[in-house]
Amino acid sequence: MPKIIGIDLGTTNSVVAVMEGGEPTVIPNAEGGRITPSVVAFTKSGERLVGPSAKRQAVVNPENTIFSIKRLMGRRFDDPEAQRTKQLVPYDIVAGPGGDARVRTPQTGKTYAPQEISAMIL
Structure with missing residues (x-):
């Protein structure tokens, strides 16, 4: 049976879950948390940090x-929301x-x- 995955890509936090045995199971982030901050950073050492x-x-x-990236999804640079x-x-x-x-x-x-930033979060 194929697996079902649920994704909540939020402006502030994101969650990913999979259906296992008819029950949803949240996939923990690298630190074991069930909720992952929707944040990506690039450090001076070249490392990419997520969550x-x-x-x-x-x-x-x-x-x-980078945070609140969802506000820019599908928007043009000159869009009032992008400028705000x-x-x-x-x-x-x-x-x-x-x-x-x-x-x-x-x-x-x-x-x-x-x-691209959203894909890094997920």
Whole structure:
């Protein structure tokens, strides 16, 4: 029988569960937690942090810590919501090749689509 997976990709937190024996079972994150902060960070050493570890270091590495990425999903850079978010977050929101909203981190020098950051969270 095929497995069923449920994903709650939230603006603040995310959860992934699988159906096992007719019951949902939450898949714990790397630290054993059932809920994972929807946060991704890139460190000076080149490491990518996801979830609780990314959230913990946000205060000392704000421009390389991405959160609330869901607000940019499917939005163009010039969309009012993308521009409002740009004013509220410490990381850089830029226009992608097709005018879509993306984030750029100084640490990696790369630009990421919201979907790429979301995939890292999951």
